[in-house]
Amino acid sequence: MGSAVRTALIKLCEFLLTALLVSFFTFAAFAIIPGDTARVMLGPEASEEQVEALREELGLNEPLAERYFDWLGNAFRGDFGNSLSFGNPVGDLIASRLPVTLGMSLIALIFVVAVSFPMAAVCSRNPGSIKDKSLSTAGHILFAIPPFALSMMLILFFSKVLHIFTAGRYTAPSDNFGAYLVSLLLPSLCIALPKVAMTFKFLRASMIEFSQGDFVRTAKSHGLSDLRIMLKHIIPNSAVSSVTVISLVLSDIMGGSLIVEQVFNLPGLGRLLLSAISRRDFPLLSGIVFYLAMMTVLLYFLADVISAMIDPRIRDGRAA
Amino acid sequence: MHKVNTKKILTGALTLALAFSAAACTQNGGTSDADVIYGGEAVVGITQEPMIFDPHTVVAAGDKEIIFNVYEGLFKYDSTGTLNPCLATDVVISDDASEYTFTIREGVTFHDGSELDTGDVVYSLQRASELLPELSSIDSITDNGDNTVTVTLSTPNSEMLPNFTAAIIPEGSGDTIGDTRIGTGPFVFDSYEPGIGIVLTRNENYWNPELPYLDKVTFKVCADMDAGLLELQGGAIDIFPYLTTDRAAQLDTNTFDILSLGSNMVQALFLNNAVAPFDDVRVRKALNYAVDRNEVIALTMDGASEPLTTAMSPVMGEAYDTSLDGTYDQDIDRALELLAEAGYEDGFDMTITVPSNYLVHVNTAVAIADQLSAIGVNASIEQVDWATWLDRVYTQRDYEATVICLTSDYAPYDVISRYASDNDGNLINYSNPAVDEIIENLPLTIDENERISMYRELLGYMTEDAASVYVQDPSNICAVNRRLTGYAIYPMYIQDMSTVRLASAN
Numbered sequence: 015m016g017s018a019v020r021t022a023l024i025k026l027c028e029f030l031l032t033a034l035l036v037s038f039f040t041f042a043a044f045a046i047i048p049g050d051t052a053r054v055m056l057g058p059e060a061s062e063e064q065v066e067a068l069r070e071e072l073g074l075n076e077p078l079a080e081r082y083f084d085w086l087g088n089a090f091r092g093d094f095g096n097s098l099s100f101g102n103p104v105g106d107l108i109a110s111r112l113p114v115t116l117g118m119s120l121i122a123l124i125f126v127v128a129v130s131f132p133m134a135a136v137c138s139r140n141p142g143s144i145k146d147k148s149l150s151t152a153g154h155i156l157f158a159i160p161p162f163a164l165s166m167m168l169i170l171f172f173s174k175v176l177h178i179f180t181a182g183r184y185t186a187p188s189d190n191f192g193a194y195l196v197s198l199l200l201p202s203l204c205i206a207l208p209k210v211a212m213t214f215k216f217l218r219a220s221m222i223e224f225s226q227g228d229f230v231r232t233a234k235s236h237g238l239s240d241l242r243i244m245l246k247h248i249i250p251n252s253a254v255s256s257v258t259v260i261s262l263v264l265s266d267i268m269g270g271s272l273i274v275e276q277v278f279n280l281p282g283l284g285r286l287l288l289s290a291i292s293r294r295d296f297p298l299l300s301g302i303v304f305y306l307a308m309m310t311v312l313l314y315f316l317a318d319v320i321s322a323m324i325d326p327r328i329r330d331g332r333a334a
Numbered sequence: 335m336h337k338v339n340t341k342k343i344l345t346g347a348l349t350l351a352l353a354f355s356a357a358a359c360t361q362n363g364g365t366s367d368a369d370v371i372y373g374g375e376a377v378v379g380i381t382q383e384p385m386i387f388d389p390h391t392v393v394a395a396g397d398k399e400i401i402f403n404v405y406e407g408l409f410k411y412d413s414t415g416t417l418n419p420c421l422a423t424d425v426v427i428s429d430d431a432s433e434y435t436f437t438i439r440e441g442v443t444f445h446d447g448s449e450l451d452t453g454d455v456v457y458s459l460q461r462a463s464e465l466l467p468e469l470s471s472i473d474s475i476t477d478n479g480d481n482t483v484t485v486t487l488s489t490p491n492s493e494m495l496p497n498f499t500a501a502i503i504p505e506g507s508g509d510t511i512g513d514t515r516i517g518t519g520p521f522v523f524d525s526y527e528p529g530i531g532i533v534l535t536r537n538e539n540y541w542n543p544e545l546p547y548l549d550k551v552t553f554k555v556c557a558d559m560d561a562g563l564l565e566l567q568g569g570a571i572d573i574f575p576y577l578t579t580d581r582a583a584q585l586d587t588n589t590f591d592i593l594s595l596g597s598n599m600v601q602a603l604f605l606n607n608a609v610a611p612f613d614d615v616r617v618r619k620a621l622n623y624a625v626d627r628n629e630v631i632a633l634t635m636d637g638a639s640e641p642l643t644t645a646m647s648p649v650m651g652e653a654y655d656t657s658l659d660g661t662y663d664q665d666i667d668r669a670l671e672l673l674a675e676a677g678y679e680d681g682f683d684m685t686i687t688v689p690s691n692y693l694v695h696v697n698t699a700v701a702i703a704d705q706l707s708a709i710g711v712n713a714s715i716e717q718v719d720w721a722t723w724l725d726r727v728y729t730q731r732d733y734e735a736t737v738i739c740l741t742s743d744y745a746p747y748d749v750i751s752r753y754a755s756d757n758d759g760n761l762i763n764y765s766n767p768a769v770d771e772i773i774e775n776l777p778l779t780i781d782e783n784e785r786i787s788m789y790r791e792l793l794g795y796m797t798e799d800a801a802s803v804y805v806q807d808p809s810n811i812c813a814v815n816r817r818l819t820g821y822a823i824y825p826m827y828i829q830d831m832s833t834v835r836l837a838s839a840n
Contacts, residue, residue, distance in 0.1 A: 049725045054720065
């Protein structure tokens with residue numbers, strides 16, 4: 015148990031260091047690239063005096079380094095400040111966008127798991143069969159399509175050909191949960207499909223490997239049914255590597271949702287991230303980047319914990 | 335003192351009434367019908383997200399066009415570009431144009447229920463004069479006690495009236511107005527969700543009892559024009575302004591009305607007059623002769639633009655000098671001659687810096703670069719994001735050439751005053767003492783005809799100096815779902831929702 019605490023502490027330090035570096039690089043990028051929040055907010059029609067007045071009001075006249083350390087000090091205490099351009103607290107803005115981004119990620123994840131496992135199980139039973147070959151080819155094609163391209167094709171098909179979907183029509187979960195799920199279904203699918211292919215490819219290889227293992231031969235010789243072997247032996251054995259691949263897929267899914275929500279015009283974190291960049295809104299951008307970094311680190315951490323719980327070798331520290 | 339018929343006050347805009355009478359008809363057509371429908375709602379797609387709701391701080395066109403529905407000034411533009419009395423019923427301008435006396439409209443209430451009085455007007459103009467540069471020449475504001483307010487200017491200004499469109503807000507509300515958003519307009523501010531949209535609701539106590547028609551208007555933020563177009567086709571939004579012609583052509587005309595109107599916008603290949611080789615008037619002229627404006631317009635706007643010769647659009651009426659038209663019709667030989675005279679017989683390399691978020695400007699830059707190759711000028715295109723453009727090109731003027739569209743109030747003075755050599759908005763570093771003098775004297779000149787000839791003289795100088803390569807005045811194109819009617823398209827950045835109503839009950 016002592017080693018678990020130590021591992022958690024190390025992970026925490028790693029996380030803090032990552033967050034610090036990420037915030038520093040964000041800040042450094044903002045210090046280098048041209049652009050002024052006050053001017054972006056007021057537009058070219060504003061006079062120099064008006065821009066100057068807003069700069070003063072927003073505190074943009076303080077030296078850069080001072081602003082960064084102020085921000086860092088507050089962030090360390092959990093206060094991410096107010097967005098410069100929106101005026102609202104950064105935390106509130108991020109929270110208001112989570113239903114879209116998290117909802118899409120979750121639906122996409124469920125879809126990936128629900129489709130790729132059965133596909134991999136079917137293919138690994140008879141590698142090289144017609145079934146395996148056709149599913150694998152389909153997987154390769156899906157793998158090659160970037161989510162944004164898939165999004166456009168699906169929007170065209172469902173809204174212009176079938177007329178059953180309106181891009182950008184979003185209902186908040188508090189208004190109507192069913193409509194909320196429906197509005198996220200298609201975009202989630204766009205994120206999920208390429209990831210299905212990736213997960214499937216990985217699972218298929220690992221299941222084939224395990225199905226050739228000694229324990230499977232033994233089980234077969236004991237007269238166990240194929241289904242039972244798959245459920246009781248092959249899937250549990252490939253579970254550890256599945257957890258790792260799923261944690262990778264999940265961070266990809268979150269990244270994908272940032273892009274896909276842009277194409278579907280959904281008010282998620284990705285849109286907020288882009289407007290933070292285009293407005294040079296440092297507190298907002300840092301807040302979002304910090305949040306994304308935290309989610310990524312947390313996911314990997316969870317994956318490690320789950321792997322350890324499943325695999326006695328990792329749990330006892332017998333394997334790396 | 336003489337009483338001025340407000341419709342005749344020179345804003346330059348009034349002369350346009352004729353040109354836009356068609357639009358005026360759409361706006362007014364049907365309002366007298368017995369069966370006009372009150373109620374219902376509409377969603378307007380916007381691609382520029384508003385950020386500021388304090389009417390005396392706001393300057394960005396994308397913000398102004400929305401709060402137009404919430405706040406009102408003493409005067410207000412209509413869809414013909416004419417200034418009409420609004421919270422004032424009347425104005426008397428002293429003969430030397432240094433005193434403006436407004437009679438304040440009675441029976442107007444703010445959205446919080448309080449009644450508009452002269453105190454609110456004095457307070458608002460005072461605040462606006464401290465925050466808005468165009469009102470900074472206000473010297474004093476006097477409440478005359480008979481429901482009139484007199485504004486005295488530190489220097490006479492016959493071009494001042496358009497500036498009295500500045501919002502009137504409740505007395506003392508300046509510190510909170512950005513959050514409370516209380517005005518007198520036809521719509522009441524309901525809610526704002528950053529990145530998502532703005533909801534306005536009907537002002538039940540609007541001083542014009544006939545308006546507005548709709549109960550609710552939502553301005554919904556769309557990621558870009560294409561995302562908005564899909565939403566429009568799917569029915570998630572009803573009104574979508576600032577479309578390009580190719581996008582508008584994709585829409586089903588059984589479902590949508592496509593409205594189009596000439597604007598007061600000026601798109602140009604702006605040349606930094608302070609940077610070689612563009613500090614040489616011969617080079618600037620050569621570039622002007624090398625460009626075929628009609629081809630650029632065909633390529634970028636499907637022909638839905640007015641070609642420009644100089645810094646003002648012909649739609650601005652009498653202030654524009656039509657004899658300038660065609661000065662720089664394409665003439666490659668002349669362009670080559672001028673380049674040779676300037677010592678660039680082998681051409682030169684140049685960079686056009688364009689904001690990447692404006693597709694029309696990027697396309698214009700590409701079309702022009704292609705045409706310039708005919709005179710040996712090798713133009714490369716550098717795309718930058720909007721914030722970078724504002725900083726590097728607009729503020730620091732660290733660029734050679736750029737393509738952008740300038741917007742302004744619908745007043746000729748607002749269009750040209752930026753070319754004064756010391757003006758913040760003079761992004762091309764244009765400098766001509768004769769032009770400076772005219773810009774300085776225009777507001778001091780009372781006689782309307784004299785002002786018109788001064789504008790023409792000024793445009794003559796700017797054309798002769800080939801200040802930049804002025805290209806086109808793109809039309810505003812707006813799609814409106816046919817379930818709605820009464821939308822009035824404006825020649826400037828305004829989305830007036832007060833006249834919009836349902837075409838039929840369900």
